[in-house]
Every structure is written in structure tokens, then in C-alpha cells.
Amino acid sequence: MKPDISDLSVDELKRLQEEAEALIASKKDQAIEDAYNQILAVAEAVGFTVEELLEYGEQKRKKTTRKSVEPRYRNKNNSEETWTGRGKQPRWLVAELEKGAKLEDFLI
Numbered sequence: 054m055k056p057d058i059s060d061l062s063v064d065e066l067k068r069l070q071e072e073a074e075a076l077i078a079s080k081k082d083q084a085i086e087d088a089y090n091q092i093l094a095v096a097e098a099v100g101f102t103v104e105e106l107l108e109y110g111e112q113k114r115k116k117t118t119r120k121s122v123e124p125r126y127r128n129k130n131n132s133e134e135t136w137t138g139r140g141k142q143p144r145w146l147v148a149e150l151e152k153g154a155k156l157e158d159f160l161i
Contacts, residue, residue: 126159135161 058069096106124135128145136143136159142150146159 125161126156127161129159 058066061069092103096103099106101109122137122139125138126136126146128134128149131145134143134145136146146156149159150156
């Protein structure tokens, strides 16, 4: 049941507002403290410090880089020019296709 504050004076409402803001700040601080303690407990449970756990996570993310895709098509006139078959077709391929060549002609 929520208290009826409609009969309070302006001064009483201001005091109530200040008390509420202080209580909100205190509860936020407590929530942060609780979260920090949970993080410490998790790190301790796996035998790491928080710093080591964060470093491990960073290293793990760096290792999951995308693998490069092997090219599937090569320009007959310039073997340096290739295309994986993904994304927008390169200009050299578009030009050859416009001349009447077929995509299959460039398969590697």
C-alpha cells in the first residue's frame, strides 16, 4: 500500500523528495557493490583475479577472427585479380560478363 502524500506541505514534499533521492543513490551504490562482489566470487570460483578474467576474455575474443575465404574466380587476363564469389562482383568480372562471357568461365 502506497502512502498518501497529497496532504503534505511543499516543504514536507521537498524533504520527502530529498530523502527519496538519497535512498535511490544509496540503493544504486549497494547494487553496484553487490554486482562487484558477485564478479569477485565468479573470478575466485575459477581461480582467477578479476583482472586475469577480463584479460582472458579479451584474448578469447581476439582469437575468433574471421577466416579468409579462398577465391573461386580468377581473371584470365590478369591472374592477380580474383573474387571469392561473395559480395559485389569486381569490375573486371562485370566487364567480361558484359562482353558475353559466362561466370563459369572464370572458375578456379
